[in-house]
Amino acid sequence: MPPSPPAVPAVPTDEITRQAVSTGAVDGQGVPTVEAGAVSPAGGAAATASRVNAGWLVLAGMLLVALNLRAAVTSLGALLDEVRVGLALSGTMAGFVTTLPTIAFAGLGAATPWLVRRFSPARLLVLAMLALTVGQVLRAVTGSAVVFLFTSALALSGIAVANILLPMLVKQHFPHRTGLVTGAYTMALTVGTTVAAASAVPVAHAFGSWRAGLGVWAGLAAVAVLPWLPAALRGRAAARRSGATLRSGVRPGRTRLGWAMAVYFGAQSLSGYAIMGWLAQMFRDAGFRPQDAGLLLAGVTALGVPIALLMPTLAGRLGSLRPLVFALTTASSLAYLGLAFAPRGGALVWVVLLAFGQGAFPLILATIGLRARTADGTVALSAFAQSTGYVIAASGPLLVGILHDATGGWLAPIGFLLVALAVQTCAGVLIARPRYIEDER
Numbered sequence: 485m486p487p488s489p490p491a492v493p494a495v496p497t498d499e500i501t502r503q504a505v506s507t508g509a510v511d512g513q514g515v516p517t518v519e520a521g522a523v524s525p526a527g528g529a530a531a532t533a534s535r536v537n538a539g540w541l542v543l544a545g546m547l548l549v550a551l552n553l554r555a556a557v558t559s560l561g562a563l564l565d566e567v568r569v570g571l572a573l574s575g576t577m578a579g580f581v582t583t584l585p586t587i588a589f590a591g592l593g594a595a596t597p598w599l600v601r602r603f604s605p606a607r608l609l610v611l612a613m614l615a616l617t618v619g620q621v622l623r624a625v626t627g628s629a630v631v632f633l634f635t636s637a638l639a640l641s642g643i644a645v646a647n648i649l650l651p652m653l654v655k656q657h658f659p660h661r662t663g664l665v666t667g668a669y670t671m672a673l674t675v676g677t678t679v680a681a682a683s684a685v686p687v688a689h690a691f692g693s694w695r696a697g698l699g700v701w702a703g704l705a706a707v708a709v710l711p712w713l714p715a716a717l718r719g720r721a722a723a724r725r726s727g728a729t730l731r732s733g734v735r736p737g738r739t740r741l742g743w744a745m746a747v748y749f750g751a752q753s754l755s756g757y758a759i760m761g762w763l764a765q766m767f768r769d770a771g772f773r774p775q776d777a778g779l780l781l782a783g784v785t786a787l788g789v790p791i792a793l794l795m796p797t798l799a800g801r802l803g804s805l806r807p808l809v810f811a812l813t814t815a816s817s818l819a820y821l822g823l824a825f826a827p828r829g830g831a832l833v834w835v836v837l838l839a840f841g842q843g844a845f846p847l848i849l850a851t852i853g854l855r856a857r858t859a860d861g862t863v864a865l866s867a868f869a870q871s872t873g874y875v876i877a878a879s880g881p882l883l884v885g886i887l888h889d890a891t892g893g894w895l896a897p898i899g900f901l902l903v904a905l906a907v908q909t910c911a912g913v914l915i916a917r918p919r920y921i922e923d924e925r
Contacts (some may be wrong), residue, residue, distance in 0.1 A: 542657050543665065545711030549609060549646050550672035552708050555680035555701045556620055556639050557585050561760070562684040566694035571629045581633065585640055586757070586878035592644035594871035597863050605649055605656075606715035612649075613712070616642035616705040624699030642705070647870055651852045652863040662853045663800025667793040670846040674792045676704075678785040734861045736868035739924035741855060744914035745848070745869040750876025751908035752844035755816070755901055759784065759838060761881040766894055770827035780835050787839035795843040796850030808847055809912035816841030816905050824898045844908065851915055861922045880904070 560567065560581070568578050599608055619639025623632050650669055658665040680701060688697030736742025763784065767777035799805060819837035822830050852869060856862040887896040 539657055541711050541714070542653065543668075545609070545708070546650055546653055546665070546669050547672045548704075548708035548711060549613065550650065550669040551676035552613065552616060552701070552705050553643055553646060553673045554677040555704065556616065556636075556643065556698075558677050558681040558760075559684035559698055559701055560636070562681050563688055563694045563697050566688065567632075567698075570694055571627070571632055573629050577629060577633070581636065582761070582881070583878055584633070584636060585643075586753075586874045588637055588640035589644045589647060590871045590874035590878070592641045593648050593867055593874065596645050596648035597867045599645065600649070600652070600863055604716065605653060606712045608645055609649060609712045610709055610716045612642035612645040613705050613709045614642070615639065617702045617709070620702035620705060621699055624695045624702070648863060648866045651849060651866040652859050655853050655856065655862040656859045663796040663798070663850055666800075666850040666853060667796035667846060670792040670796060670849055671789055674785065674789045678782065678789070681785065682782055734856075734864040734921055736865050736921055737872075739921060741915065741919065741921055741924050742865060742868050743872075744911045745852065745855065745865060746872035747876070748844070748851075748908055748911035748915055749848050749869045749873030751904050751911065752842075752848060753873055753877035754880030754904050755908075756842055756845060757877055758880040758884045758897075758901060759842070762884050762888070762897070763838075766823055766827060767831065769894070770831075772828070772831070780831055783832075783835045784839045784842065787836060788842055791840060791843040792846045795846040799847055799850040799854065803918065805847070805851065805916040806913065808843075809909060809916055812841050812844050812847065813905060813909045813912070816844075817902065820898050820902055820905070824895055827894075844912075855915065855919065855921055857920045857922050861920065865921050 564578065564582070567573065567581075573581070596608075603611075616639050619635045619637075619642065623635035623639065626632050626635065651666070654662055654665050654669075684697040687700055688694045690696070736745070760781070764774075764777040764781045767780050768774055772780065795808070798808060802808065815837045819834045819841055822834040822837070827834070848869070852866050853862055856865050883900060884897040887900055888894065890896070
């Protein structure tokens with residue numbers, strides 16, 4: 485009989501981690517990514533199992549974070565009248581509160597790449613969700629309009645950071661499932677948006693105060709902290725090394741692709757915020773009862789849930805995004821024309837078409853990951869496209885309101901939205917062809 489092969493001693497898991505950190509072989513959460521053959525089979529199996537478990541934990545954490553990304557905004561929108569009365573907000577301050585999300589997303593989103601180079605993504609998400617939790621609690625209990633404004637800004641700062649980080653985490657942990665994972669977290673975002681908008685008023689009525697309708701969402705934000713705590717509490721050396729892998733070499737603002745992405749993101753966000761702010765009023769002016777107009781608006785968001793999952797998946801499989809860009813433009817154009825000339829007769833059709841047209845949001849989120857080779861490129865492109873895009877989007881609801889007041893109807897506001905849609909389409913054509921931000925200078 486041939487002699488038995490010598491036994492290979494198992495390498496302890498902590499030794500695997502030490503080797504990985506010393507060589508830089510860690511992923512974005514500090515999980516070892518030791519190459520095959522670098523350690524014994526037993527140690528390699530342990531490392532593989534650790535990476536698989538960490539992947540599921542990251543996915544769960546991303547979905548929980550995504551559920552929180554609009555709840556603080558839409559719950560306030562649903563209770564704005566009650567908040568205005570309760571805090572004696574002036575009309576100017578109430579208008580500023582409704583514009584604050586886009587200001588926060590633009591300003592703090594632009595600072596996120598700087599933060600990522602200094603802290604691990606897990607630690608940033610823990611801090612972001614804690615800021616969202618504390619901000620929502622404090623604004624629900626304060627009796628001061630000024631404190632309400634600042635605590636709302638604190639909550640929104642957490643959302644702004646998380647907005648930028650999620651596309652980067654998809655690129656780091658799921659590079660071969662970009663469309664599917666982006667669709668999953670975008671769907672979670674849409675669900676959170678819909679549930680918060682639909683339930684904020686009933687919750688407030690059940691507890692007898694608007695404060696409950698706003699404060700309840702702090703619990704969901706606190707839960708979103710939990711999946712990120714293990715990685716955030718790991719050794720500082722691993723966290724520093726994982727954060728140091730992100731460099732500042734990518735400058736989307738100096739590229740044609742970066743600006744096209746920003747314009748597309750901004751134009752679709754402009755229309756999205758305008759629809760959220762004014763669609764119900766359009767239907768009320770067309771003769772619908774207030775509750776029915778609210779249901780039609782909710783229908784746009786609800787129908788967006790499956791579209792949020794479908795659109796990134798299609799984007800990941802298609803060689804060119806032009807068919808999707810033109811399909812979304814066609815749906816939105818028909819919906820706007822229908823709202824302008826037959827808002828009551830075809831209301832359900834316009835709602836369906838609007839929901840499909842708003843698929844531009846999950847499409848651009850998926851495209852951010854598809855147009856970057858690296859996590860560095862993804863976070864840089866995500867920050868530039870979103871921060872610049874939200875600056876563009878901030879003008880949407882305001883201009884729609886101004887045009888409506890000036891003309892007394894909806895033809896001029898809808899014409900403005902059609903112009904924005906044309907700009908969006910032109911930018912969409914530019915981002916449709918496969919290429920990478922790292923290759924452009």
